[in-house]
Amino acid sequence: MRSPVFPPDRVTVMGVVNVTPDSFSDGGAFWTAGSVDVEAAVAHALALERDGAHVLDVGGESTRPGAATLDAAAEVARVLPVIEALAKSSALPISVDTRKAAVARAALAAGARIVNDVSGGLHDSALLCAVAERDADLVIGHLRGEPATMQSAPRFADVLAEVIDELGACVARAEAAGVAAARIAVDPGIGFGKDEQHNLILLANAGRIGEALGKPVLVGASRKAFLGRITGDPADRRDTATVAAHAIAVFAGANAIRVHDVGAGVRAAAVGAALRRARAESLR
Template identity: 50%
Template structure:
């Protein structure tokens, strides 16, 4: 899943693809580089980000979804708003990728249920402004699995068929580095929940600190090799997909993994 952030303030590449034509061109490039899905988002979820209003999010996202879906690409929309999800699906998106798992907008589950789109439910405990204050777990793997199970129950009760639900452990969201590593090690356990699993490690801060100090940690654009390593590990663990900013490095890593595994 290649990422297209149509935002001025995303942590990785804020502003790079803010212009719709530039965003469309970037989505096409990611597909040419080997992305199976293009994930389009109009709201940054970096710590402390200020949410755009719904009209602005629609303005950012819908034209890009429409253009890339019109090319025949498989498009997902990264949104926490039911109205944006509905408009994006109408424009051709096949997947709604909601980092709140349907918690941020009470209308989300019913809106998605009325479409044939698939739904990514990420583990989430609150908006980015205070999410790290919520990074408290008795057992992070057990707690995340239980809370994702609760989301599945609510989503299916709202009418979304279980086979349309994809789960994401939410690495970096209300989680400190040791939580992220524990969840990565437990990816097979997450698969035991009975749903496809999507993982998003790309360029996240916990990768910046591996083998480094705060003074020497990797910059945002220096984390693609570390991301590719986690991509290969995720493949080994049997996940359905990995969400990345740099498609080339992850495709290379997966090609090597496939060759090693015959």
């Protein structure tokens, strides 16, 4: 039996490899003449590996606020060559960031080991079966609605309780579809249908989410807009704020972080984990 992607004895750092023309932070970075620059994307992924990433997360569809849904065939055309090349050139587990069963199936057949679904299986329920068929790992994200509309006045009476309940329902659906319980992690969906205060509450309570659901928690606050509202910085200058947010999330109990700047993420994880250990020692 293979080891878990998000083991309990480390903070897993997932490096972002966006092969999109329109992602909020790095859209178009690996895009040339209307198509993916596979060589550049793979070189970037291998640099993330050298910087200390534990997982490479390849995404072909932007899920930024206001983004339209991409056709599955177009998404496959973007991610598949990159995943195939990484499966040959990297020793790291490869994740595909997708909401679609067809993309998940193609990516898993090409060598991906993890499906990172920001919709938690709600966009395309067949994705859960695709994961189960391959005995793959699954990250269940929290998202109400679609990226195109998710930031239209998000409302929660109790964001922590509601996110836990809704993630729990998604976990139950995944397990009912045959996804192994030990292969599931959850993501509270920072920046996905939440306002600034919602995001801060979820970051500060990452461990409570994991404890309630009995699952590892992945947090992805990297360069998100709410950090810019706090600091006044544009997306390309939010790495310092990202480090602070992720260190706090790890201190609060997050098991994994998803980052653009892996070197900074590794350091944030180390500081957050050290603080968590110190707190545990002080409470003995």
